[in-house]
Amino acid sequence: MLASIVKINGYNPFKALMLREYWENRRAIFMTPLIITGLSMVLIMISMGLFGAAIHVDGNSFTLGEIIDKMSAQDAEELSRNINHLLLASSVPIMIGVWFCMVFTALGSLYDERKDSSILFWKSMPVSDFQTILSKILTVTVVIPVVAICFTLIFQVFLLIVGSFYTIGTDYSAWNLLWASTNMPMLVINEIIYMAMFSLWALPVFAWFMLASVIAKRTPLLVATIPVALLALVEGLFFHSEYLIRFIGMRLMGAHILKNEGGFGSSFSSFDPSSTMDIIRSAGDPAFWIGLSIAAALFYGAILLRKRSSL
Amino acid sequence: MTNIITAHNLSKSYGSFQALKNVNMTIQKGQIVGIIGANGAGKTTLLNSILGLGAYDGDLDVLGFDPYSQRDEMMKEICFISDVATLPKWIKVSEAIDFVEGVHPSFNRQKALDFLAGTSVPLDKKVRQLSKGMVVQVHLALIMSIDAKILVLDEPTLGLDIIYRKKFYHQLLEDFFDEDRTILITTHQVDEIENILSQVVFIRDGELVLTADMEDISNQWMVLNPAPENNDAARALSPVSEQSLLGRTSFIFNGRSRAELAELGEVSRISLSDLFVTLMEGASS
Numbered sequence: 001m002l003a004s005i006v007k008i009n010g011y012n013p014f015k016a017l018m019l020r021e022y023w024e025n026r027r028a029i030f031m032t033p034l035i036i037t038g039l040s041m042v043l044i045m046i047s048m049g050l051f052g053a054a055i056h057v058d059g060n061s062f063t064l065g066e067i068i069d070k071m072s073a074q075d076a077e078e079l080s081r082n083i084n085h086l087l088l089a090s091s092v093p094i095m096i097g098v099w100f101c102m103v104f105t106a107l108g109s110l111y112d113e114r115k116d117s118s119i120l121f122w123k124s125m126p127v128s129d130f131q132t133i134l135s136k137i138l139t140v141t142v143v144i145p146v147v148a149i150c151f152t153l154i155f156q157v158f159l160l161i162v163g164s165f166y167t168i169g170t171d172y173s174a175w176n177l178l179w180a181s182t183n184m185p186m187l188v189i190n191e192i193i194y195m196a197m198f199s200l201w202a203l204p205v206f207a208w209f210m211l212a213s214v215i216a217k218r219t220p221l222l223v224a225t226i227p228v229a230l231l232a233l234v235e236g237l238f239f240h241s242e243y244l245i246r247f248i249g250m251r252l253m254g255a256h257i258l259k260n261e262g263g264f265g266s267s268f269s270s271f272d273p274s275s276t277m278d279i280i281r282s283a284g285d286p287a288f289w290i291g292l293s294i295a296a297a298l299f300y301g302a303i304l305l306r307k308r309s310s311l
Numbered sequence: 312m313t314n315i316i317t318a319h320n321l322s323k324s325y326g327s328f329q330a331l332k333n334v335n336m337t338i339q340k341g342q343i344v345g346i347i348g349a350n351g352a353g354k355t356t357l358l359n360s361i362l363g364l365g366a367y368d369g370d371l372d373v374l375g376f377d378p379y380s381q382r383d384e385m386m387k388e389i390c391f392i393s394d395v396a397t398l399p400k401w402i403k404v405s406e407a408i409d410f411v412e413g414v415h416p417s418f419n420r421q422k423a424l425d426f427l428a429g430t431s432v433p434l435d436k437k438v439r440q441l442s443k444g445m446v447v448q449v450h451l452a453l454i455m456s457i458d459a460k461i462l463v464l465d466e467p468t469l470g471l472d473i474i475y476r477k478k479f480y481h482q483l484l485e486d487f488f489d490e491d492r493t494i495l496i497t498t499h500q501v502d503e504i505e506n507i508l509s510q511v512v513f514i515r516d517g518e519l520v521l522t523a524d525m526e527d528i529s530n531q532w533m534v535l536n537p538a539p540e541n542n543d544a545a546r547a548l549s550p551v552s553e554q555s556l557l558g559r560t561s562f563i564f565n566g567r568s569r570a571e572l573a574e575l576g577e578v579s580r581i582s583l584s585d586l587f588v589t590l591m592e593g594a595s596s
Contacts (some may be wrong), residue, residue: 009410016413024399025404118399121365124454125414126386308365 008129011096013127017135021143028101029144033151036097040090041158048162063255063256072172080181087187091152098148102140103252106209107220109136110306119306130304133210133299143200149191151189190276194257197279204291205248206299244256251291258284313340315461315493316361320369321551323356323517330356332517333369340460341490347587348499348514354497357514358465359530361495362391374460387416390462395445404432404449411453415555423456426486444475451479462487464496468503476500505583509582510535513590520590529580531571535562537576545575552589563589 008016022029074082113119122132163178171257199206212224231243250256257279282288315339321332330353335477338344348354358369362376363385371378398407404427412418421425427434430452432445440450450492454462468476484507488494498504511528513520523531537545542560546553548571550562563581564572572578 008413010412011416011418012413013414016410019413020406020410021447023403024401113399116400117397119397120393121397121399121450123362124386124391124393125411126383126416127414128383 021139024249057271145195203295317372321376322368345508353517388460426452448572532581541575
C-alpha cells in the first residue's frame, strides 16, 4: 500500500510535489526521527541491561524494579494515568528533534532552490507557485509531525514490550500492569491533536520563516531573526513591552499546548500538556485566528516573491 | 504559417537600466530560431519574458497566453533548459523522471527511458554523482520526452566539451524537432548552431538589430575575397566592412548581387559569427 502511495503513476501534480519534498527532505522527515528513536531504544536497553539501572523522573531516580513496585501499588485509574503520561513524555526527545527539523526545513524551503538554481528547473514545469508553496507548508507542518508521531508510536510500543520483559520472573502481570492500563488509541489521538494545534498556533512563525527563506540572499536564519530582534528591541525601548517576542516565542514553543506559558523552553523535564479539551478550546481564542490570518498574508507574500524571483 | 510568439513594444527595465527597448517581433511555428547577442545584450531577459519568469511592459503573446499571468497553463506547452546545472543535485535520475511524469500532462515516460537506455546514465544515482555530460543527457531526456510546442534553450551547452555539444544538437534535431514545434536557442558558440537554424535574431543593447531567415541572410550578405588588384573595385561597391588578414583582404557586402561580386573574386556565404561581428561593429562606429 505504501508503495502505491509513494509511486507516481501518470499526471498527478500535487502528489508529485509532495513526493519531491520527501525526496529533498528525507533527512528531516524520516532519518531524524528514525535515528532519535533508534538511539533512545539503544540507550534504554543499555541502561537496563548493563546497569540494571536508574531512570530519572522529575529529578528522582528509580530503578525499573522500584517503578514497577510503586506502580503495582497504585489503583487502576492512577496507574493508567501515570503510564499514559509516561508514554507521552517518552515522545519528547523525538518531538524536540522534529521541532528543529520543522524550523530548518521551513528556513531552507525556498532558499535552497535558489542557491543551487534548481528553481529554474522547477519553474520549467507547469506547476504554480501557489501549489509549490502549499506543498512546502504541508511538508513542514503536517508531513514531518505525522511521521514523527508514527515513530513515537513505535517507541511507545517498544517501551511496553521492554517493560513486559521486566515483569518476567516477578509476580506482576505485564498485561494488567502495562498493556491493559495503556490506552493506545487515545494516546495517538492526543498526540495528533497536540501536533495539529501546535502547527496551527505556530503557523504564522513558520510562514515568516518561509518568507525569510524566499527573501534571503544568504543565511535565511539571520534574515528571519535579525529584523525580529531589532523590532523587539525597539518595542522594548519605546513601549516597554515585549509583545512581539511573546507572540513568536509562545507559538513556536508550544505554549498553547502546554500548561506552562514558556512552552517547551521552560519545561523540558516535565512534559505537562494541558487537557486535550483545553487545547482544542484554544482555537476559540481570537489570537488563534489572528495568527492564521497573519500566516495567510505571509504565505501570499512568499508566493508573490517566488513568482518574481527567477534567479 | 502561424505566429506562435508575438511581441509588441516589449520593454523591461531593471532600475534605470533598460534591458529590453520596445522589441517587436514575431516567431512562426516550425522554426529553429537563434537569438544572438553579446553578453548583457538582453537575450536572457527576452527569453525570461517569453517564459513568464518576469514581469515586462508592452504586449507579449505566446501560444495565445499572456506569459506572466497565465504562466501555469502556458508551461504545459513550453519546455526550457536555461542552464544545464539546474537539475537539483539531490534528486535521483529515477525520481526526476517520476516528478516530470507527475507534473507534466504530456510527458512520455517510455520515451525518456528509451532515451536514457542509449546512454550510460544509471537511473538509481543522484544528479550530484553524475558527470556533467550525463546531467545534460538526463535533462535532455526529460525535456525531449515532453510533447511541447516550444522549446527554449538558453546557453544549453555551457561548460560542455565539444563532443557533448555536437551530440546535444544532433539529438535535438533527430529526436525532438518537427514542423509542429519551435525551438528558440541562445548560445555563444554561434558557429555550432548556424547550420541548424532557420531564423536568426540579432540583439544589441536591448534592441533587435536584425531579424531574418537564414536563407535571406545567405542571399543578402556575402563575403568577397577579391584578387588583390580588384580591392579598389570592391571598395567602390561600398562594402559594409573590410578586413585584412595575412595580406588577403575580404569584404562583406549587404544586398549586392552574387554575379556582380563574382567578377572581382571568390564569393562565399557569410558565417553567423562574421555577421554578428559586422552588425555589432557597424552599429558602434
